[in-house]
Amino acid sequence: MLSAINPSALKKQFPIFKRKIHGKSLTYLDNAATTQKPQAVIDTITDYYTNHNANIHRGVYQLSQEATGLYEAAHATIGRFIGASADEIIFTRNTTESINLLAHSLPPLFGKRNELLLTELEHHANLVPWQQLAKRAGMQLKFIRMNSDFTLDLADAEKKITSKTALVALCHVSNALGTINPVQKITQLAKAKGALTVVDAAQSVPHMPVDVKRLGCDFLAFSGHKMYGSTGIGVLYGRKELLERMPPYMTGGDMIKRVSYHDAEWNDLPMKFEAGTPHISGAIGLAAAVSYLQKIGMENIRKHEEHLTALALEQLKKFSVTIYHPGINHGAGIISFNLRGVHAHDVASLMDDHGICIRGGHHCAMPLMKKLGIPGTARISFGLYNTEQDVAAVMIALQSIIKKFGVKV
Numbered sequence: 001m002l003s004a005i006n007p008s009a010l011k012k013q014f015p016i017f018k019r020k021i022h023g024k025s026l027t028y029l030d031n032a033a034t035t036q037k038p039q040a041v042i043d044t045i046t047d048y049y050t051n052h053n054a055n056i057h058r059g060v061y062q063l064s065q066e067a068t069g070l071y072e073a074a075h076a077t078i079g080r081f082i083g084a085s086a087d088e089i090i091f092t093r094n095t096t097e098s099i100n101l102l103a104h105s106l107p108p109l110f111g112k113r114n115e116l117l118l119t120e121l122e123h124h125a126n127l128v129p130w131q132q133l134a135k136r137a138g139m140q141l142k143f144i145r146m147n148s149d150f151t152l153d154l155a156d157a158e159k160k161i162t163s164k165t166a167l168v169a170l171c172h173v174s175n176a177l178g179t180i181n182p183v184q185k186i187t188q189l190a191k192a193k194g195a196l197t198v199v200d201a202a203q204s205v206p207h208m209p210v211d212v213k214r215l216g217c218d219f220l221a222f223s224g225h226k227m228y229g230s231t232g233i234g235v236l237y238g239r240k241e242l243l244e245r246m247p248p249y250m251t252g253g254d255m256i257k258r259v260s261y262h263d264a265e266w267n268d269l270p271m272k273f274e275a276g277t278p279h280i281s282g283a284i285g286l287a288a289a290v291s292y293l294q295k296i297g298m299e300n301i302r303k304h305e306e307h308l309t310a311l312a313l314e315q316l317k318k319f320s321v322t323i324y325h326p327g328i329n330h331g332a333g334i335i336s337f338n339l340r341g342v343h344a345h346d347v348a349s350l351m352d353d354h355g356i357c358i359r360g361g362h363h364c365a366m367p368l369m370k371k372l373g374i375p376g377t378a379r380i381s382f383g384l385y386n387t388e389q390d391v392a393a394v395m396i397a398l399q400s401i402i403k404k405f406g407v408k409v
């Protein structure tokens, strides 16, 4: 399969790749943690602060109106990107905050249902907030099992989604294993039983086409910094009808229509959930990142990353490594592996000597690592600018690590 895009040309649009690390070209393969930023996004943020900076929704003067216009347009751009309307897009700090918002504001919609259903593959961000809610509200926490091939056990999902289920919350793509979960099937099962659905899309929105209507989910969360935008800006999508029925997460300025000394009336969506001065430049920068991604095309990005994943999986198999990936048909561009007898941190640290950034550790998925019986993994995760040469660089570095540790191949 040929790559659908020219990643070497795209790499040139990211100024950080001019850097040398330990005298070597930078090979960045930790995109699941955060992505690098294209000049187009950096320029948009610089332009905002250089030419349009003012607080939003508060000034009658031109600058404030410009800033407000740009901020509101960002809601619309991001909404269109995932098949939602502008008022269904709430800006948060990140995926973590989006899920915390839900864990705080959703329970009044649960009625008598008292079970929260997650999967065994969740990032702590889509686990700990629900654990805390379960403790606070006396709810039961259940988990859809993972099969031995790292895919989700659909039969188990079918068994566990019942009329007691208040909510099914699952990742679209596992940040630790790359598994692409069958979200559509799960949301259908949930809907049939009247349960709400939350999708943690932190690892899917930057890498493949995502449409909330097609997925059939009620809520979807993702982070700007993992999709070529800045840190400190995240998104929560929610179905309007549900957001309207939910109480706000934070209260204060901007999220109100009228306030008296003893009471307040909430603002319209999405402001009701955006208390205080938001990350204006982050939102505008994220809209620029979305435009950048749309120009390349999400289908093309997916195909390109699929190609690199297949290539890396094939080459890794030649080494003495254990691979934790469900295979190209069920997995995204995230590959976890362990080199026999070498700690994942050592692999990551020795890769750095070669100018290669990969992650070693539990990937904020401690229960999943425990289930796998390992402390962690080394993890390669692809972005749109990665090349076949990047894959080759990893294999050369691995060879030298194997030699250093005397691993039997």
Ligand SMILES: Cc1ncc(COP(=O)(O)O)c(C=O)c1O
Binding pocket: 032, 033, 094, 095, 096, 097, 123, 125, 126, 171, 173, 174, 175, 200, 202, 203, 223
């Ligand atoms: C699947 C998944 N969910 C949630 C998060 C949390 O993202 P953030 O730290 O931006 O809130 C991550 C980050 O790695 C992730 O990979």
